[in-house]
Amino acid sequence: MNRMRNLFIGFFATFISSWLGLVVAPHLQFGGLKEHLDEDENQYLPPARTGLAERGARVYAANGCVYCHTQQVRPAHQGSDLARGWGARRTVARDYIHDRPHFLGTMRTGPDLANIGHRQNNEGWHHKHLYAPQSVSKGSIMPPFRYLYKTQRIVGAPSADALQLEGPDAPQPGFEIVPTEDAKALVAYLISLNRNYPLPEAPVD
Amino acid sequence: MTAAYIILGISLVAFGAMAVTALVWAARAGQFENFKAGSESIFDSGEPIGEPTDLFPDVDRAKLAAVASRAAKGAARP
Amino acid sequence: MTDNTHSIPAGAPPMPPASDAxxxxAIDQSCRRPVLFFFGSALFWLLAGTFFAIVTSIKLHDPEFMNRAPLPDAVRFQTGEFLRANPISMQDVGFLTFGRFRAAHLNSVAYGWATSAAIGVGVWLMARLCRVPLRRPSLVTAAGVLWNIGIAIGIAAILAGQSTSVEWLEFPPYAALILGTxxxxxxxxxxxxxxxxxxxxxxxTLWYVLAAFFWFPWLYASANILILLKPVQGSVQAIVNWWFGHNVLGLWFTPIGIGAAYYMIPKVIGRPIHSYYLSAIGFWSLALFYSWNGGHHLIGGPLPAWVITASIVASVMMVIPVVVTAINHHMTTRGHFHMLRYSPTLRFVVFGAMCYTLVSLQGSSMAIRSLNEITHFTHYTIGHAHFGLYAFFTMIMFGCMYYIVPRLCGCEWRSAYLIRLHFWTAAYGIAAMVAALTIGGLVQGLMLADPAKDFLGEILAITKPYLVGRSLSGVLLSIGHVVFAYHFALMVLQLGRREGGPVYFNPVEGEARP
Structure with a gap:
């Protein structure tokens, strides 16, 4: 029985060292980060997300966007992230306080999305890109998300939010393609991704 | 921030103490002696040292024994 | 007993005394039902995971794959004139999309295949090394049933669009709770x-297995609570995520794999481990350094420098347990390499053990900032993951199954040809896959580092052939999986060989079997 106890103390000790170091200590150090009040602009940073964008984050998770897109900008000495225009500054811990769960990602089959809302804030572009990626990004290997859209017969005037598609992606005459609530939420979320504001620990120069 | 350093300090001390305890125990309990017996504990009279316990189903055992004894002679050479 | 280490008696082995054998x-027989259940379900999820993998892989170089075919009538929800004008195709359903299939692949192979196989092997090793028949075998089987229910629910949830998208923790909390229980x-x-x-x-070996059984539930519960149930701040979630993700490999799969190798290599050859002392050092240094590795997935990420640096140091220190283990396994096998030709178990296990050394050294190097700058966010990392989980861990599990299954089923593998076919498809398949992803990842990483290189036109275009290579190597692996699953099914159905060929197991048939 003695041997068993000692063996378990060893297992416990080695494991708890990493648990304290990589879980508890980071949590105590910056788990309580709060928004920063920017007095010049009189707004809290990072800004809170709208309800629609928050719902969009669920759609982002459900469809596995994170497997090809990161949401983190590395500092200038680590990779070409800044030089590629993926952000005005590196991202820091405070940028993620609203993320539940986090979408930092580990793979860049597609470009980083930490600031996609800054680079592209046109809803129509995002909808076309999600429906038929190659129609706006030639050579893209992003899967089409047609199931987030519905095809319907035009009754009366065409819908205001119908996609402006051309060529083989366009619907048959008399029909139109409109985004579902999920697609609208996802695009609202993507446009909300903009971490280019200055923070005390990460100024934009 | 300070709390993080305190808990890091405590964990390092606690961890060090436990590691030393474990080491002392292991030495006292004879974990560092008698390694030979330890390594041989998985063999017994039914499956003694020197006898393989797994073969392809089509292997001719007599042929293998010949190969093995040649290999053993090679390995036994100092 | 100790001085004849190097001699193998010619001809048939002497009839062993009844007691030990x-x-x-009896111990082997007590494991029969639970271990075979875990192995069988593991192979089921291996086949499912392989299917998800192939589709996912093809979709990466052909995004319209499986989108073109029209849906079967049963799924068509709109008919008549409208449908003729707008044929509904498979891209109108969400569950076939890349992002869900990829998560389904990872979770089927990591939890369905690898973990079930690890539990099966671990249970058998515990019984053998504790030298008592399995206690409460029906409890183990019940846990296995529950485990499979959890995975089935989790995979269905992912495909239905309820994935959490937290890597290695995609199952929604209700499925995770079943798995945890x-x-x-x-x-x-x-x-x-x-x-x-x-x-x-x-x-x-018992240290490794016991420690792994002890560590995994803690890891799994911690990560699920802190990321999904009561989420901590976003970037803290990221470090918890990778503390968990890396420890699944380091403190669960690795100890089971290495522990099994520490038993199988000496046992199959019939020669004690070269240095028992080194194996003890290897164990404790693994436990200490591996557990701190996770932060190297977040180099350059939004975390304080000390977390990342600690992980980099620990990753480099991993060289100690790895080299110690490599020396030990090599020295044990030395002089008996001819056995690789004759023993399926040894062949798979030694292949896995060698890959453990290579993949771990590769992992240590990938934690170094300057190399990480290139390989981070590329297919190189995916190649590394497959190198570890397949070439090392899965191969050792295959090897163990070739040893354990005949002793549980009471018959010998039906066909040496099928075993060889399985080995060579697996070995060539994984080698090709790792090569394609490693080279493709390096090319991708070097181009990404140069901001002048266009993302769509240049980088994607140049990596595509490597992704095609990965799909082809996946086909080779699938052939091996189907062959092995078929062979395993024959054994469970008692269609294995009963006479002829070496029967080293179950020497006192009538006496010991219940």
Whole structure:
């Protein structure tokens, strides 16, 4: 029985060292980060997300966007992230306080999305890109998300939010393609991704 | 921030103490002696040292024994 | 008993005294139902995971794959004139999309295949090394059933669009709770089993297996609570995520794989481990350094420098347990390499053990900032993951199954040809896959580092052929999986060989079998 106890103390000790170091200590150090009040602009940073964008984050998770897109900008000495225009500054811990769960990602089959809302804030572009990626990004290997859209017969005037598609992606005459609530939420979320504001620990120069 | 350093300090001390305890125990309990017996504990009279316990189903055992004894002679050479 | 290490008696082995052999046969028989259940379900999820993998892989170089075919009539929800104008195709359903299939692949192979296989092997090793028949076998089987229910629910949830998208933790909390419960039963059972062992030496494999059974539930519960149930701040979630993600490999799969190798290599060859002392050092340095590795997935990420640096240091320190283990396994096998030709178990296990050394050294190097700058966010990392989980861990599990299954089923593998076919498809397949992803990842990483290189036109275009290579190597692996699953099914159905060929197991058939 003695041997068993000692063996378990060893297992416990080695494991708890990493648990304290990589879980508890980071949590105590910056788990309580709060928004920063920017007095010049009189707004809290990072800004809170709208309800629609928050719902969009669920759609982002459900469809596995994170497997090809990161949401983190590395500092200038680590990779070409800044030089590629993926952000005005590196991202820091405070940028993620609203993320539940986090979408930092580990793979860049597609470009980083930490600031996609800054680079592209046109809803129509995002909808076309999600429906038929190659129609706006030639050579893209992003899967089409047609199931987030519905095809319907035009009754009366065409819908205001119908996609402006051309060529083989366009619907048959008399029909139109409109985004579902999920697609609208996802695009609202993507446009909300903009971490280019200055923070005390990460100024934009 | 300070709390993080305190808990890091405590964990390092606690961890060090436990590691030393474990080491002392292991030495006292004879974990560092008698390694030979330890390594041989998985063999017994039914499956003694020197006898393989797994073969392809089509292997001719007599042929293998010949190969093995040649290999053993090679390995036994100092 | 100790001085004839190098000689193998010619001809048939002498008839062993009944006691030890009968005892061992009884122990093996006590594992029969639970271990075969875990192995069978593991192989089911391996096949499912392979299917998800192939589709996912093809979709990466052909995004319209499986989108073109029209849906079967049963799924068509709109008919008549409208449908003729707008044929509904498979891209109108969400569950076939890349992002869901990829998560389904990872979770089927990591939890369905690898973890089930690891539990099966771990349970058998516990019984053998505690030298007592399995305690409460029906409890273990029940945990296995629960485990499979959890995975089935989790995979269905992912495909239905309820994935959390937290890598390695995609199952929604309700499925994770079932898995956690099933695993907790196994962990408690393991402690009970260990407490009731026969007095005597605690062999080093038992340390590895017991520690792994103890660590995994803690890891799994911590990560699920802190990321999904009661989420901590976003960037803290990221470090918890990778503390978990890397420790699944380091503190669960690795100890089971290495522990199994520490048993199988000496046991199959019939020669004690080269240095028992080194194996003890290897164990404790692995436990200490591996557990700190996770932060190297976040180099350059939004975390304080000390977290990342600590992980980089620990990753580099991993060289110690790895080299120690490599020396030990090599020295044990030395002089017996001819056995690789004759023993399926040894062939798979030694292949896995060698890959463990290579993949771990590769992993240590990838944690160094300057190399990480290139390989981070590329297919190189995916190649590394497959190198570890397949070339190392899965190959060792295959090897163990080739040893264990005949002893549980009481018959010998039907066909040496099928075993060889399985080995060579697996070995060539994984080698090709790792090569394609490693080279493709390096090319991708070097181009990404140069901001002048266009993302769509240049980088994607140049990596595509490597992704096609990965799909082709995946086909090779699938052939091996189907062959092995078929062979395993023959064994379970008692269609294995009963006479002829070497029967080293179950020497006292009538006496020991219940």
């Amino acid at each position: 009968a005892e061992r046969a 099933a695993y907790a039963i196994i962990a408690i059972w393991a402690v009970d089993m260990f407490a009731s062992r026969k007095p005597g030496h605690v062999y080093v």
